[in-house]
Amino acid sequence: MMLSLLLGLLIFLSVILSGRRGWPLLWHGGLVAAALLAAAHDAAAPLLPCLAAVVVMAAILPLAWGLARLEDAPPSAGERAVCMGGGLGLTVLAVIAVPQGMADESARLGLIAALAVILCGVLAAAVRRSVVGQCAGLACALDGLMLLAGLSGRGAMLAGAVVLLGATMLVAFVCLRRLAWGRVAE
Amino acid sequence: MSLPLLLPAALCWPFLSMAVLAACPQASARSAAVGLSAIGLGLAVLAACAGGGWAGTPFMTPPGVLCVLLPLPLLTLCLSCVLSPAGAVGQRGGGALTHGLAGGATVATACADPLSGAVAIGGVAVLAALAIATTRGAARTGWDLFRLDLSGILLAVPGAMLPIAAPEGAGRLDGLGGVLLSVGLGTVAGLGPAAPVVLAAGDYAMPAALAPVMASVPVLRHLGGQAQWDTMMLGIATIWLVVLPMRAASASRRERLALGMLVGLAAVAAGAGGRAGQVGAVALLVSVALLGPLAGTSASGGMAARWLRAALALRPPFLPFGGLVLTVLAVCDAAPLLVGPLLLGLVPGCARTGFVADGPGDVASAARDRPAWLAVALLLAGMVVLTVVAVTGGAGR
Known part of the structure; x- marks a missing residue:
C-alpha cells in the first residue's frame, strides 16, 4: 500500500514538475529512495533496493547542492507545455504498454513508474534550454533507472546506473560550471 | 594458448595496453601504441575465427557472418595508431583513451544479449563524451554529446530489459522495448536526429573523432x-x-x-x-x-x-x-x-x-x-x- 502510494506520487511529481524551474531534485530523489526502501521492506532480498536507495541519496544531495549554485534560466511557456504535455502522453503510453496480466500488480506499477520517470527526465533533458534544467532532467531519469534496477533486483544494471551517475556528476562538475557559472571562463 | 582463452585475451588486451600506454614514456608512445594495437587486432581476428564464448560471462563471439564485426574496432584503432604523427602533444593520454574506447567497443560487440550490450555501449559513449568535455574550449559540445549519449543509454537499457521483465506480456511491451532499444542505441551511434551532434563532435581530438565509428559497430550488431x-x-x-x-x-x-x-x-x-x-x-x-x-x-x-x-x-x-x-x-x-x-x-x-x-x-x-x-x-x-x-x-x- 505504501509502495503504491509512493510510486503514484513519484509519477505525479515527474509529470507535473518536469517543466518547472530547477526541478525539485531533493524531493524527487527522496521519493525514489523512499519507494526503494518500501520495496525492500516487502522484498525477500532487500539488499539491492536498499543499496539503490543509498546511492540515489548519495548522488542527488551533492548534485542538487551544485546545481543550486549555477545560473538557471526559467523555462519558457512553450518548454513547460511540451514537458508537461509530453510527460503526460509518455506516462499514458507506459500505462498502455505494460500489460495488466502481469503476475504482481505492484511490479506492474513499479515498471510503469520507472518508465514514466525515465521518459519524463529524458524529455526534459531534450526540451529544456537551460543546462541546469537539462542536468536535472538527466539526474531524474537516472533516478528512474536506479528505481528500475532496485525493483527488478538486477545487480549489473545497478552497477551500470552507479557508473552513469558518477559520470554525470563528473561531467556536470567539468562542463556546467563553465557554461552556467559566469565567473569561471570557458 | 588454448582456444577458450582467445576471447578473454582479445577482450582484455586493449585495456591492458591502455594501462601500458598510460605508463609509457612520451618518446616511445607511438611505436608502443602501434605494436600493442596490432597484437590486439591479431588476437581479435583469431578469436573471431575460433568462435565460442567466455564461460560464466555474457561474452560470446557473434554468430555467423556477424563474427567479422568483433575485430573491427581494433582494426580502426590499429589504423589510427599507424596514421598518428610521431611526437604529437598529448599523444600518450589520447592514445590510451582510444585504446579504452576500442576495448569497450569490442566488449560491447561480444555481448550476447542486448541488455549487457547496451550497458557496455553506454560505457563507450560516456568515455567518448568525457574525452570532449575535458577538452579546453569544448564544454558546450562535450555537454551536448554527453546529454545525447546518456539520453540514448537511458532509453536503451529499459528497452532491452522490458522483454526480460515481463516475458508473458509480449506484444505491446516487446514493441515498446524494441522501439526504445532502437531509438536509444541509434542515438548513441549518431543515427537519425543525433547525427549532426555526433558528427560535429568528431571535429575534435582523435578519440572523439573515432567514437562514431567505434559506437556504430556494437550498436548495429545488436540492432x-x-x-x-x-x-x-x-x-x-x-x-x-x-x-x-x-x-x-x-x-x-x-x-x-x-x-x-x-x-x-x-x-x-x-x-x-x-x-x-x-x-x-x-x-x-x-x-x-x-x-x-x-x-x-x-x-x-x-x-x-x-x-x-x-x-x-x-x-x-x-x-x-x-x-x-x-x-x-x-x-x-x-x-x-x-x-x-x-x-x-x-x-x-x-x-x-x-x-x-x-x-x-x-x-x-x-x-x-x-x-x-x-x-x-x-x-x-x-x-x-x-x-x-x-x-x-x-x-x-
Missing part, C-alpha cells in the same frame, strides 16, 4: 538480425541529414559526412534483416572501420586518396558498393516502399562526395600513403570475397 522498421527509418533519416549539409561543406568535412552516410546505410541494411541485409551491413561496417581513420585526411592529392574518395562515394569496384547493392536487395525484400527515399538521399550524397578538387600532395599525405594503399587493397579484397560469397549463394536471402 541487426530481424526486419525492423524503426532501424531502417533511422538509417534513412541519417542519410538525409548528412547529405543535406554536404553542398556547403569543405572537402574534409564532406568526407566525414560521407562516413556518416555509410553508417546510415549500414543501419538500413541491419534493419532490413535477412541474409543479404546482414552481409550488407557487415560489408559497410568493415568499410567504415577502414575509412574512418582516413576520412578527412585524404583531401590532398595522391592516387590512393582518390581511390579512397571513390570508395566513400559508393563507387565500384570497392567494398562499400557491394554493401550498397546488398542493402538495396534487402530493402526491396523487406520494405520495397523505402527504396525510393533511400536512393533519393544516396544519389546526391554520392555525387557530392565524389566531387572534390584535387590539391597538391603534402609531406603529411606522403606519410599517410602506405596505410591508404593498404585500406584500398583491403576494400578491393573485401569486394572480391563478397562477390565469391554471393556467387556461391552465401549472401542470398
Whole structure:
C-alpha cells in the first residue's frame, strides 16, 4: 500500500514538475529512495533496493547542492507545455504498454513508474534550454533507472546506473560550471 | 594458448595496453601504441575465427557472418595508431583513451544479449563524451554529446530489459522495448536526429573523432538480425541529414559526412534483416572501420586518396558498393516502399562526395600513403570475397 502510494506520487511529481524551474531534485530523489526502501521492506532480498536507495541519496544531495549554485534560466511557456504535455502522453503510453496480466500488480506499477520517470527526465533533458534544467532532467531519469534496477533486483544494471551517475556528476562538475557559472571562463 | 582463452585475451588486451600506454614514456608512445594495437587486432581476428564464448560471462563471439564485426574496432584503432604523427602533444593520454574506447567497443560487440550490450555501449559513449568535455574550449559540445549519449543509454537499457521483465506480456511491451532499444542505441551511434551532434563532435581530438565509428559497430550488431522498421527509418533519416549539409561543406568535412552516410546505410541494411541485409551491413561496417581513420585526411592529392574518395562515394569496384547493392536487395525484400527515399538521399550524397578538387600532395599525405594503399587493397579484397560469397549463394536471402 505504501509502495503504491509512493510510486503514484513519484509519477505525479515527474509529470507535473518536469517543466518547472530547477526541478525539485531533493524531493524527487527522496521519493525514489523512499519507494526503494518500501520495496525492500516487502522484498525477500532487500539488499539491492536498499543499496539503490543509498546511492540515489548519495548522488542527488551533492548534485542538487551544485546545481543550486549555477545560473538557471526559467523555462519558457512553450518548454513547460511540451514537458508537461509530453510527460503526460509518455506516462499514458507506459500505462498502455505494460500489460495488466502481469503476475504482481505492484511490479506492474513499479515498471510503469520507472518508465514514466525515465521518459519524463529524458524529455526534459531534450526540451529544456537551460543546462541546469537539462542536468536535472538527466539526474531524474537516472533516478528512474536506479528505481528500475532496485525493483527488478538486477545487480549489473545497478552497477551500470552507479557508473552513469558518477559520470554525470563528473561531467556536470567539468562542463556546467563553465557554461552556467559566469565567473569561471570557458 | 588454448582456444577458450582467445576471447578473454582479445577482450582484455586493449585495456591492458591502455594501462601500458598510460605508463609509457612520451618518446616511445607511438611505436608502443602501434605494436600493442596490432597484437590486439591479431588476437581479435583469431578469436573471431575460433568462435565460442567466455564461460560464466555474457561474452560470446557473434554468430555467423556477424563474427567479422568483433575485430573491427581494433582494426580502426590499429589504423589510427599507424596514421598518428610521431611526437604529437598529448599523444600518450589520447592514445590510451582510444585504446579504452576500442576495448569497450569490442566488449560491447561480444555481448550476447542486448541488455549487457547496451550497458557496455553506454560505457563507450560516456568515455567518448568525457574525452570532449575535458577538452579546453569544448564544454558546450562535450555537454551536448554527453546529454545525447546518456539520453540514448537511458532509453536503451529499459528497452532491452522490458522483454526480460515481463516475458508473458509480449506484444505491446516487446514493441515498446524494441522501439526504445532502437531509438536509444541509434542515438548513441549518431543515427537519425543525433547525427549532426555526433558528427560535429568528431571535429575534435582523435578519440572523439573515432567514437562514431567505434559506437556504430556494437550498436548495429545488436540492432541487426530481424526486419525492423524503426532501424531502417533511422538509417534513412541519417542519410538525409548528412547529405543535406554536404553542398556547403569543405572537402574534409564532406568526407566525414560521407562516413556518416555509410553508417546510415549500414543501419538500413541491419534493419532490413535477412541474409543479404546482414552481409550488407557487415560489408559497410568493415568499410567504415577502414575509412574512418582516413576520412578527412585524404583531401590532398595522391592516387590512393582518390581511390579512397571513390570508395566513400559508393563507387565500384570497392567494398562499400557491394554493401550498397546488398542493402538495396534487402530493402526491396523487406520494405520495397523505402527504396525510393533511400536512393533519393544516396544519389546526391554520392555525387557530392565524389566531387572534390584535387590539391597538391603534402609531406603529411606522403606519410599517410602506405596505410591508404593498404585500406584500398583491403576494400578491393573485401569486394572480391563478397562477390565469391554471393556467387556461391552465401549472401542470398
